[in-house]
Amino acid sequence: PEAGGFREGQTVYWADGEGVIEHLMIAGILGVEGSPFAITATEDDPAALIRITVNGQPTEMLIGKRTAELSAEPLTMEDEE
Numbered sequence: 001p002e003a004g005g006f007r008e009g010q011t012v013y014w015a016d017g018e019g020v021i022e023h024l025m026i027a028g029i030l031g032v033e034g035s036p037f038a039i040t041a042t043e044d045d046p047a048a049l050i051r052i053t054v055n056g057q058p059t060e061m062l063i064g065k066r067t068a069e070l071s072a073e074p075l076t077m078e079d080e081e
Contacts, residue, residue, distance in 0.1 A: 003046035004067025012070040019050035030064045
């Protein structure tokens with residue numbers, strides 16, 4: 001599945017990390033509803049569950065991000081400013 005210009009299995013980058021998209025959502029809650037970490041996903045503002053990678057190797061850690069926060073290319077210091 002694809003959403004927000006991304007697809008499941010794709011490597012993505014954000015300001016302080018990188019990982020592989022395990023699940024994309026365009027409707028519903030990613031995380032536990034009522035939790036400060038819950039993300040409401042919509043068709044216009046999809047959410048992604050991402051397996052964090054370190055040096056290209058998958059870790060046990062997962063993170064939720066809005067696709068608007070993600071990049072398909074590694075970010076440089078200039079991108080973060």
